[in-house]
Amino acid sequence: MTKNQKSEELKRILIVGNGGRENSIAWALSKNQSIEQIYVCPGNGGTANFKKCICLKPSSEDEATIIKECHRLQINLIIIGPEVPLSEGLANKMREAGLTVFGPGKEGAQLEASKDWSKSLMVENNIPTAKYWSAGSQEEALQILKRFNQPLVVKADGLAAGKGVIVCETIEQSKEAIREVFSGKFGAAGHKVVLEEKIEGPEVSIFALCDGEKLIILPPAQDHKRLLEGDTGPNTGGMGAYAPALLINQKDLQDLTELVLIPTLKGLKKKKIKYIGVIYAGLMLTSSGPKVIEFNCRFGDPECQALMPLMGEEFASVLYACARGELENAPKLTFSNECSACIVAASKGYPERPQKGDKITINVESNSSLQIFHAGTTIDEFDNIITSGGRVLSLVAQGKNFDKAFDLAYSNLEKINFEGMHYRRDIGYQVRNI
Numbered sequence: 001m002t003k004n005q006k007s008e009e010l011k012r013i014l015i016v017g018n019g020g021r022e023n024s025i026a027w028a029l030s031k032n033q034s035i036e037q038i039y040v041c042p043g044n045g046g047t048a049n050f051k052k053c054i055c056l057k058p059s060s061e062d063e064a065t066i067i068k069e070c071h072r073l074q075i076n077l078i079i080i081g082p083e084v085p086l087s088e089g090l091a092n093k094m095r096e097a098g099l100t101v102f103g104p105g106k107e108g109a110q111l112e113a114s115k116d117w118s119k120s121l122m123v124e125n126n127i128p129t130a131k132y133w134s135a136g137s138q139e140e141a142l143q144i145l146k147r148f149n150q151p152l153v154v155k156a157d158g159l160a161a162g163k164g165v166i167v168c169e170t171i172e173q174s175k176e177a178i179r180e181v182f183s184g185k186f187g188a189a190g191h192k193v194v195l196e197e198k199i200e201g202p203e204v205s206i207f208a209l210c211d212g213e214k215l216i217i218l219p220p221a222q223d224h225k226r227l228l229e230g231d232t233g234p235n236t237g238g239m240g241a242y243a244p245a246l247l248i249n250q251k252d253l254q255d256l257t258e259l260v261l262i263p264t265l266k267g268l269k270k271k272k273i274k275y276i277g278v279i280y281a282g283l284m285l286t287s288s289g290p291k292v293i294e295f296n297c298r299f300g301d302p303e304c305q306a307l308m309p310l311m312g313e314e315f316a317s318v319l320y321a322c323a324r325g326e327l328e329n330a331p332k333l334t335f336s337n338e339c340s341a342c343i344v345a346a347s348k349g350y351p352e353r354p355q356k357g358d359k360i361t362i363n364v365e366s367n368s369s370l371q372i373f374h375a376g377t378t379i380d381e382f383d384n385i386i387t388s389g390g391r392v393l394s395l396v397a398q399g400k401n402f403d404k405a406f407d408l409a410y411s412n413l414e415k416i417n418f419e420g421m422h423y424r425r426d427i428g429y430q431v432r433n434i
């Protein structure tokens, strides 16, 4: 990093991605008075609803154009939202071009992009996780299954858009899942498989913002992956979330930081990886203690949408300090002490075959305790907002307690409509009086 860069004030930010996560990050950053402009690349139908936020054309695959645009627009900070560009090395290329980026390089992104890699990092650093075995072929995987003679959880090694994990109840299901992974269903992600012992317990997600050396911890969150009420039906990208998760208190969070997050960052450093970005640890609280079930190398979606309204105005400065490797100079990140609830509204046919192109009617506006974060939306030539993806938007609300937050979110969700719109009515059941 040059001297010149060090003295730059944070004024112009570019966020890579087009989902609800990126929409909520843009909203949170726009609260910072000194920021002049936030570009979201390519953004969605809700990007321009927030002051100072605009869409920028190139898609995240068009790396050379994005980098050129960052120079032309004198972007001070780039935040890469999704895992795919991170795992493909967009942050590396941007840093090589002299840009300041929040998001790990390709090496660090393996934390999420290879389950085998992240499991061995956990084992090397004594981070508690379920026992596992890796296999590079179907025969090898079936052999392992035979040897253990119990149902194992089957995970495609690589990125599979949240669909590569099959939790099996019987040995037969595990066999079927192994065949499925090696059938090519998950493309390159299924060239290798991780078989895991099945563990049980409530799940919670914890997050650290890292500058390569140090980290700070965000409030924990809990999401709902299943499509239907009662946590049933197929897995989805996430149908809702809430924060802070009450399952763990401040002391637990501190213990988990020491047990999981600090050793992870140390493990990365041992591999000479300067990890700048989010470490997201998905945990299961088992009867024999907490265990990591997955790492992500970015904010979760929809956990991010629940978390962003809790961030103090310093959030932008903290991300900037992380990206520059100088978290020690960042202002203290404050958090609202309210409860935040996020409900995802999905389109007809989601997750199997989401219907697109339906007009969305929105009779509610975002304010300081209620936010509409767009995800699968776009604007047509007549300025109508239309659906363009499975998870269309989320309604997020804050209140003194979770009952108030969820009541506010659900009552306003009724003011939004599109053909086939559906959502779960029991999001946050763990913390509500329902």
Ligand code: AMP
Residues within 6 Å of the ligand: 130, 153, 162, 165, 167, 196, 197, 198, 199, 200, 203, 225, 282, 293, 294
């Ligand atoms: P992942 O994509 O790794 O988060 O896995 C998706 C879901 O599968 C998790 O949220 C858990 O509910 C479940 N899961 C993953 N690993 C295990 C495991 N070893 N035992 C039981 N359930 C698991």
